Amino acid sequence: MELIPMFLKEMEQEAQTTRKMLSRVPDDKLDWAPHERSMPMRTLATHIAELPTWVTMTLTTDELDFASNPYQKQEIHTNADLMAFFEKSLEDGKTQLVSENEGILNEPWTLRDGETIYSIRPRHEVIRMAYNQITHHRAQLGVYLRLLNIPIPGSYGPSADEMNF
Structure with missing residues (x-):
């Protein structure tokens, strides 16, 4: 069974949900966080937007070493910036x-500091982990939006905000 077509199909399907969620991030709440130990919304949303680039990194490098490759934060100032960054990623x-x-999906890839x-x-597991991270962080973003009383879009069916009760 070939994994690349499955990964591509899943990336395209999940991108639809990610777009809907990211599109709800308001410009005036980018620095808001629900708790002092939580990331600001800008940081969380930017991380969600950048995660598709982990596919490229996983398939073109042998590792990510945080010690020799410090994180380069993307500057996001508006929702339009965020959406453009996501599309680019x-x-x-x-x-x-x-x-x-x-042929390289079973080769090892290392995450280190x-x-x-x-x-x-194996690289295919790292890609799967990146996809899972997108889903995980989208759910976090959904909590942020809910706490701000911003309607949540559906992910795998309609959300409560999209249902007529």
């Missing part, structure tokens, strides 16, 4: 979901 991620990369190794996994 999505296109980036799709560039490597090509049949030529099917210098000498501290967090994981060594």
